[in-house]
Amino acid sequence: MIAFGGRREDAGARPMEAVEHPRRPWIGAPEGAPVTEDTTVPVTQEAQRTSGTRIEPGRSYGFFTDTTLCIGCKACEVACKQWNNLPAEDFELTGASYDNTRELSATTWRHVAFIEQFDAERFEGLERPPLKPDAMPRADARGLRANLPADFEPWANLTASEQWAQPGQRWIFMSDVCKHCVDAPCLEACPTGSIIRTEFDSVYVQQDVCNGCGYCVSACPFGVVEVAHDWDGKAHKCTLCYDRLKDGLEPACAKACPTDSIQFGPVDELLRRAQERVRELRERGIPAYLYGTDGIMENECDTSRLEGLNCFFLLIDRPEVYNLPAVPKRPSSNTGVGLATSAIAALGLTAAALVAFAGGGDGR
């Protein structure tokens, strides 16, 4: 149905020696035929199968992360680490739900946040002391529950929609990632020109240029990019799988996501899908809205200073709950103001110095 080059058949039929294309070995040119090198459009379009979209340079691509579909499986984290060959973090148990990654970093470009929203009263039965030591046969869930009121039901027989609409009774997840801002502060801050905007409208750190000055780290309003001081001294962040996009593959995290919580595609198309999804959820009584769409169905946030984000989110609680700022600021807008007041101060101080020196001859 979908025209596809037929990687499986070709690769199976032809021995690897016959492969001529150095970067896309599975394409396999027929013997004697000249390899047509179209450098702009990827030859294979696997993304058409996996995400229903063609990847063409000159279009804006991004992620639509629907947090209501996320199940916290961390497949995206793993897929990202694997594809990008990122080193493991130090193993540490944080005690923060099932989240031992904590945050995006130089070596973690996808991070699944686990947000436990349980009212204190939900735990009242659990706090209820004191069990005699012999009253609890085993320190397991059954043992705890034995002491609870008979009608105790943590989820209180709520449907999923009802749980989502009730902040005290839910456990929500969000797969966080670089937002690939339309006006990216990190890109604006970079003094070396290492951070560029690619032909897919993503923000990319050129590793052969970055000198690890760390200004992008302070500029990012989302705490995404980080300098790996204990590794290679350069800034790292999500590349929107630039290498995969060039070859017509959708980013690894989106491909791995089992619930389609992470959707990859052209931003305009994703926006359309996202709005439909928000409407559907609102009809079910879930206060869904979009984060990072520069005004479109944004009602708890305002990302207009960054002109929106290419990777945007569907949220059902205040943005702060997901560790996102409600109104992300644009640091570079401070530069002009700061320089202007500095110029005034410079004039004043120079004038003061001149007056001070002029009045200060010998002995006077």
Added chain:
Amino acid sequence: MTPNHSSDTVAHPRIVPRRAAAPEPEPVVPPPPPRQPRRSRRPIAAEQQGRQPASPIKEATWKWYIPIYFWLGGIAAGSWVAITAEDLTGANDRDVVRAGRYLALGSVLGGTALLVLDLGRRERFLNMLRIVRSRSAMSLGSWGLTEFGMFTGVAATLQALADGALGSHAALERLAHGWPGRAVHVLGLPAALFVGSYTGVLLASTSTPAWAARTRVLGPLFLASGTASGISALGGVLGAMGGARPGVHRRLARAEMAALAAELALAMASHAAVRRLPSITREPAWQRVLRRIAIGAGIGVPLVVRAAHALQRGEPRRHLGRRDTVRRIRALIGRDERSRLERGPRGELACTALTLAGSLALRYLITHEGRRSARIADDTWTFTARRGRAPTVVLDRGEQLATEQRRQPARLRHRVVRGTVAGVITVAQEDRVRIVTENGRGYLFTVAKRRASLAQLERWRDARIPVVVRYTGIPDAGASAERIRPI
């Protein structure tokens, strides 16, 4: 199938008898403590779970080199301001100019070395000069520092020539202290002022709340502090070397006094701008003490001493110290033929030390406040919160408008037949409601059946709770509020 998989109600054989037996001993067991009267609806916060909530932003990666670079850059800029003023006002004391030129070059070189040391990839420091980016304070600063560095290099070379690096020639002296030397000073002045102030702008142009919240103040503050410390360092150098002509210390003291007064005012303004940030209200005691010491002892005390000196009438008291012996010997062997020895007023060196230490402490403090602010999530929440304005028109304008015209002119916004609007209820009668948005625009709606009761509407009206209304139809002409909920 195994017992482990059975549900609780069928349950474990050990548990069921206990439950069944529970009523029997009940009279004996003392009654359970009364239920907590107030049930907390508050979600369990991260702090209660015993962990620090993750901050949404990353703190600056800069090491201790950076505040010291800020300080050195300020000294270089300040001494350049002093020697330029010395030139322009015709005082033209060669000792002052000599010391200022060497001081500027030394500080710039030292500062640049620290900057390079701080890079993650030091061998790539020249990449800073790959591009010019006017929106990046770091890029502008790299170029400004390069330019200023060149000026200080030229000035110091001229000075070295005049000092006899290639033998003594009158022509070289004229070159260094005549109009070419002065032209270098004047042309380099904008670069010097830029280097002195951009470091503050560099901090302000970040997402760190404690820096960005005082954008207007940081550049001027760093410049004033740098000017004061540069002039002070110059006075200190001259005082330590001895032999400055009369009036020199007086001039320097007057200029430093002006810079210190500006620094004091700006330091207070700078603190006032961030006073309400959670990281400052919850700051550790040492930070508060350090701020007081930096402002009191590092700015206030030298300001008073300098003012006393500058405004004093008559010849300043000479302070003769151990070094005078050295100077007398130098005078005896003919190296210092000036007989009017002046080592500066009493306390010159102590005052210089205070000003320099205060300037360094201030920069360290501001850098540290920023790092702390980036670690504390509440700072970012305060800084990036929606302020004052309720969510304005929630743009639910249909997919066509949304995707094709992401930024629609305001005049078109209210013509759509379906929409969402946020505001405060001013009138609620029966099933009709009037909403006023933050822009002062009024809308009349009929509330669709059972969307909200009159009691609810009246409660929201009285409490002035902002509500979001999703409506169909044209507002004021029979639009129906399909959904209305408080935010």
